[in-house]
Amino acid sequence: MQTPKKRVLIVIPTYNEKENVAEIINKVDLSLGGACDMLFVDDASPDGTGVILEGMKSSNSRIYVMHRPGKDGLGRAYAHGLSFGVKNGYDYIFEMDADLSHDPEYLKVMLKEFDNFDVVIGSRFMGSMENINATPFRRFISFFASRYVKYLLGLKCLDPMAGFVGYKKEVLEKIDFDNFFSKGYVFQAEIKFRCQRNGFKITEVPIIFKNRSLGDSKLRKRDMIEALVLPWKVMIFG
Ligand SMILES: Nc1nc2c(ncn2[C@@H]2O[C@H](COP(=O)(O)OP(=O)(O)OP(=O)(O)O)[C@@H](O)[C@H]2O)c(=O)[nH]1
Ligand SMILES: [Mg+2]
Structure with missing residues (x-):
């Protein structure tokens, strides 16, 4: 008997990404041969990303757009x-950025890992550790932040702040999303902390991370300070 095909969803948050959305849709579809749905979560981007996505949705039934009223992290x-x-019954759910830093080509490789693991991380700190177009300062910040939260939260993975991650539905069903300390970037470490604590099998595959070439970064000084302070809260109360 044939096993039923797994339903795959790729979740992509957007804030002012009008230059990138068409390309990410094409590349995701090329990588998975159209065998997935995509959900964009747009925070009323002032550059009109949400409107552009609505246009794309009308010609592609596998695109969904969630509109939130304003920038909320x-x-x-x-x-x-x-x-x-989870609510819509997808078996495998991925998160990735819209700015093409996470090459959709890796989705194929990551999907295969679900044969043996529950969570798969596209890791910047394995293999060649290449980080295309990153300034030395940016490399230092990413590496330092990752090591800091890894040791503070006792995480076994090498890239706890990675934003390119796939989860089996069963993993996310166990997570209470209303009860997170972080609204921002530390969310990445907090969710991995919860996955590890729930005993799920986590693996990493090496990726080459490319810094965005179009659009602006949303990472502010405030986010960096939050990344220093919030992991303590997660460690103590999480
Ligand atoms: N919906 C939503 N998306 C966001 C928000 N902040 C950032 N994003 C998106 O999250 C992804 C990551 O944000 P980036 O600005 O690329 O942050 P980053 O990757 O840490 O920074 P860079 O390396 O400079 O690109 C992108 O797809 C953004 O558009 C937000 O408040 N709401
Ligand atoms: Mg980025």
Whole structure:
């Protein structure tokens, strides 16, 4: 008897990504041969990303767009998107950025890991550790932040702040998204902390991370300070 095909959802948060959305849709479809749905979570982007996505949705039935009323942070966007995936019965749910830093080509490789693992991370800190177009300062910040939260939270993975991750539905069903400390970037470490604590099998595959070439970064000084302070809260109360 044939096993039923797994339903795959790719969750992509957007805030002012009008230059990138068409390309990410094409590349995701090329990578998985159209065998997935995509959910964009847009926070009323002032550059009109949400409107552009609505146009794309009308010609592609596998595209969904969740509109939120204003910028409310990357972590909350992912929480809403991943919950949508669980509620709508997807088997495998991925999160990735819209700015093409996460090459959709890796989705194929990551999908295969679900034969043996529950969570698969596209890791910047394995293999060649290449980080295309990153300034030395940016490399330092990413590496330092990852090591800091890894040791503080006792995480076994090498890239706890990675935003390119796939989850089996069963993993996300166990997570209470209303009860997160982080609304922003630390969400990434907090969700991995919860996956590890729930005893799920986590693996990493090496990726080459490309810094965005179009659009602006949303990472602010405030986010960096939050990344220093919030992991303590997760460690103590999480
Ligand atoms: N919906 C939503 N998306 C967001 C928000 N903040 C960032 N994003 C999106 O989250 C992804 C990651 O944000 P980036 O600005 O690329 O942050 P980053 O990757 O840490 O920074 P760069 O390396 O400079 O690109 C992108 O797809 C953004 O558009 C937000 O508040 N709401
Ligand atoms: Mg980025």
